Amino acid sequence: MSDVARLAGVSTMTVSNVLNDRPRVGDETRSRVLTAVDELGYEVNLTARRLRAGRVDTVALIVPSFDHAYFAELAAGFATEFARHGRHLVVTQSGASREGELSALSQARLGLYDGVILSAVGLAYEEVDALRSAQPLLLLGEQPVPPRFDHVCIANSEGARLAVRHLLDRGARRVAVAGGVAVGRGDGAPEPDSMAGLRTQGWYSAHEETGVVPDERLLLGGARYAAADARRAVAGALADGLVFDAVFAITDEIAHGVLAALHDAGLRVPQDVAVVGFDDLRMSEFATPALSSVNVSRDWIVRHAVSVIERRISGDDGEPVRLTAPVGLVVRGSSA
């Protein structure tokens, strides 16, 4: 910067004024500075700017994994929305573990960005509560979160209820849940507040509403996240002679594994077994047959989350915000 100043015959302050489009710079001076900038190929050092001015116009988003379509779509949405606000987005991956989330978070919080959005899945309530952050931190996800944080979540249990209700209304009587966890039991700790627990909760609710008696043997807990697990779990259940006429998969990712397993077994979808997923991924429309799914408006989440964090970055320290994104059911071939 001082090189530029020297070449243009001005002070560094004037260079800074020009680069930041501040008023009260003479036209002739401005053009001399710009010429010098060009000539020297000068570019600001954002680190220095951030240290002094306290902003980089960048927000960090921490997701469990890049390689889950749900988070990929969410990240893409955030990038677009932040761009509309003149801000950049960087995304980092936590690996979906407690440690990973803490590590990603501490890296992201250390002053490099203007704000942080954390899609939490592994952190315990107390760990979240222990977080002190210099810059705004917004939480995304299903778990309960200390009241002092802004939090955007989705209507998990309601979405699941819609899906299972749809299957029951359609005539199914034995609806398996791929990725389901028996509430209060569970291998290891019961996790009523996890995404899987909440979505399983909707399965119970739908049964209650319709009077169909739920059978907890239909909760296929082996299928937690990956499609490969789901494929194995469903194949195993079929081999064990488990009888079901529909599957509610707690994520679309899992649903794709379910579809593959049913296809492997020679079962027809939806005639023999109907399938509904959750998340309404872009790719689900291209499954064979196209996958019915609970749609969570990524747009809604993104718009609201960005608006909240933008306000925080601008200094608003009003009441914490808690928002729940609406859900809806999209019926396609897999349950039509």
Place this chain on the structure above:
Amino acid sequence: MSDVARLAGVSTMTVSNVLNDRPRVGDETRSRVLTAVDELGYEVNLTARRLRAGRVDTVALIVPSFDHAYFAELAAGFATEFARHGRHLVVTQSGASREGELSALSQARLGLYDGVILSAVGLAYEEVDALRSAQPLLLLGEQPVPPRFDHVCIANSEGARLAVRHLLDRGARRVAVAGGVAVGRGDGAPEPDSMAGLRTQGWYSAHEETGVVPDERLLLGGARYAAADARRAVAGALADGLVFDAVFAITDEIAHGVLAALHDAGLRVPQDVAVVGFDDLRMSEFATPALSSVNVSRDWIVRHAVSVIERRISGDDGEPVRLTAPVGLVVRGSSA
């Protein structure tokens, strides 16, 4: 930091020494400092560290879009590999356009990170050539790249040749290319060096090898990136009476759209039309039927790219590296 120093009764330099695990700090002093750090909840300011020490232990990866499974898988691979090297990864999205890439790049280059990996699709050779970067920049992708840059690419044309050769060997005589571009023609500029151009090139080569005469009407250019486009393009081709007994899709993403279109039309895969994709996405195994695909070892790319950029960050300024990742064919149900 000075608060910590005061509380511990030492200088800020000693605090810095403790925090950076430098030797020659008395045990008693160290523990006093750590206690003070704890008590005050102090955390380093990475911006200041970067400004002074010139490192943040973070590399930026710029991909066209978070929401393309290929790049999501690649990003996940990079994150894991960099973690092994004690470095963080942040990912940003360029939107796959010239402008987006330039903007993402200039943001990422401005001193915030120790290095940048750019997966380029939109930049012209001259624009890449004009780039000056203070920190190491490694390019990923198909386009030709000025010789002074490190560049990792994949054997696009060879992979496509393998796929089409497999289809022809299997008895196909009319292999359509979803996403194919006629070399030298093309609507707008011909783009022999684009990913689509290179992969189409493999289609020509396979025909040449086997003596089957290629028919350029089989190049379905309408299907460039998204599955939705591919679905439309294939549906359109079928409606127009185009006859083909196999489809090579230039990406798996496109292949999923092709599978959907064939399913829509009541055609059986692979009996009526065999399908092979390119990229071997994780999800392709779960398609119905499972998708044959050209496998590009993401691991290979990631390992080599990381090793190169790590060397650059450590100050190695030897000859630019140009690497081509190997490809292989994975045959599954869609062409078995």
Place this chain on the structure above:
DNA sequence: GTGAAAGCGCTAACAT
């Protein structure tokens, strides 16, 4: 309309 001085928080280099 422009510039001089000070300092953001940290650490390299050099004392002691």
Place this chain on the structure above:
DNA sequence: ATGTTAGCGCTTTCAC
């Protein structure tokens, strides 16, 4: 083993 000094590159403040 610990401390002092200086400065990374920028922008805030205030003076002119």
